[in-house]
Amino acid sequence: MSTRTKKTAQVIKINPIEAKLKRRVREHLKNLGFGRDSNGALVPPGQGKDVVRALHKPQRRQIVLDSAALIKSGLPRLNHYFADGSEISVDAISPRLERVHSGTWQANLFRLASLTWSVPVSSGYGRRLRFLVWDDSNGKLIGILAIGDPVFNLAVRDAYIGWSGKDRQQRLVNIMDAYVLGAVPPYNMILGGKLVACLLRSRELYDEFKVVYGNSVGVISGEKKGARLLAVTTTSSMGRTSLYNRLKLGGVPYFTSLGFTGGWGHFHVPDSLFNDLRDYLREEGFAEADLHEYGQGPNWRIRTIRSAFSALGFKGDMLRHGVQREALISLLADNSAELLRNGNGTPQLTNLKRVNEIAGLAKERWLQKRAQTRLEYQTWRKQDIGRLVRTGVTEPQATQAESLSKPM
Secondary structure (H helix, E strand, C coil): CCHHHHHHHHHHCCCHHHHHHHHHHHHHHHHHCCEECCCCCEECCCCCHHHHHHHHHHHHHHHHHHCHHHHHHHHHHHHHHCCCHHHCCHHHCCEEEEEECCCCHHHHHHHHHHCCCCCCECCCCCCEEEEEEEECCCCEEEEEEEEECCCCCCHHHHHHHCCCHHHHHHHHHHEEEEEEEEECCCHHHHCHHHHHHHHHHEHHHHHHHHHHHCCCECCCCCCECCCCCCEEEEEECCCCCCCCCCCEECCEECCEEEEECCCECCCCCCHHHHHHHHHHHHHHCCHHHHCCCCCCCCCHHHHHHHHHHHHHCCCCCCCECCCCCEEEEEECCCCHHHHHHHCCCCCCCCCCECHHHHHHHHHHHHHHHHHHHCHHHHHCCHHHHHHHHHHCCCCHHHCCCCCEECEC
16 A cells, blocks of 8 residues: 555544544634634634733633742742832832842742733743842832843844845844843833833843853854844734833934734643644654754744644644734844844944943933822732732733733
8 A cells, every 4th residue: 555545544534532632722722712714724803902811811821820839839938029119219219130040039039020911921942041120229129031042033023134044044143032021010000111121222131141142152053153142122912012112212222113923923822732732743753743952943832833733634824823913123232233234343332321321211211200190009019919920910000011021
């Protein structure tokens, strides 16, 4: 019997495990609210922020369940690092970046802070630097930020820089992606998110990257690339972001909008379903199920899901969920765009300010004015952090400010 005949026989014979998995995928997507067009492509139930939150709700619920031990043991010990509104003196706010290392109480605090957002965020991959943003005036947490390896394929970024495929392969090492970025209550209520975002373009962050990754060797190429942090990209969690557009201090742009993503990703495929898809691929002999080591190709999870859906016979690319997100870029050097395009030259860091300088400008432009007109932040109490971590929902009078993050 030929290979083609064998394959035909396999298609005709009903595989109960495969049928059950296909049914599970359909039911999961239907429960999320997705429809399908005539070509088999997914159609989201809408594009508004409430819709995006609803689509991420099952994923967030699972993350909270997986973090139950941390929440139970860590929150009582770490809750005092969050501020009451009455503990903030806006004029005295003094930000400081603290690098987070795995296995520390700072790492637990970082994880708890990331759970305060209604849209769950990625844990990043490849090269990663995580930071707590402290207010040294009171010892409280302003927010968190983390940068990691950028996605390999981002058309709006490559078009903005003017990259060919070869250019990207050679120079992507000089870009990182902010996969977590935002302020926690009550600092988010006085536009602390803008302050945290601007800290991506700080001399301290640039120097920390140079120390950690400036002399690193490429996993794939085996070459020492002399990486320099020339730019940081980020993606809004919910469509267009008003909080970070036209973000300037002292006449210097801190973020530039690149446009919108094409609505691709895997947030709608939870870990439990993903693991079953991997098991199915293993049984069918697909190598993608276990090609997850760094250096074995970009976007492994996406390739794995796409292979599984294709093998199951789904029409259309079901990784195109249709939820578009705004992509932005922050150029750290005055000549970052030129260096990224041609790869030659020395970064000009004339306008790259230190954290304390950024804080002074940000307080004057945003925080002080917001604190004078929006007094709700003064009524926030740190004991509400526990409820926020578990539900992702703030009280109506203390609406959570938008954060930028890379959804899982």
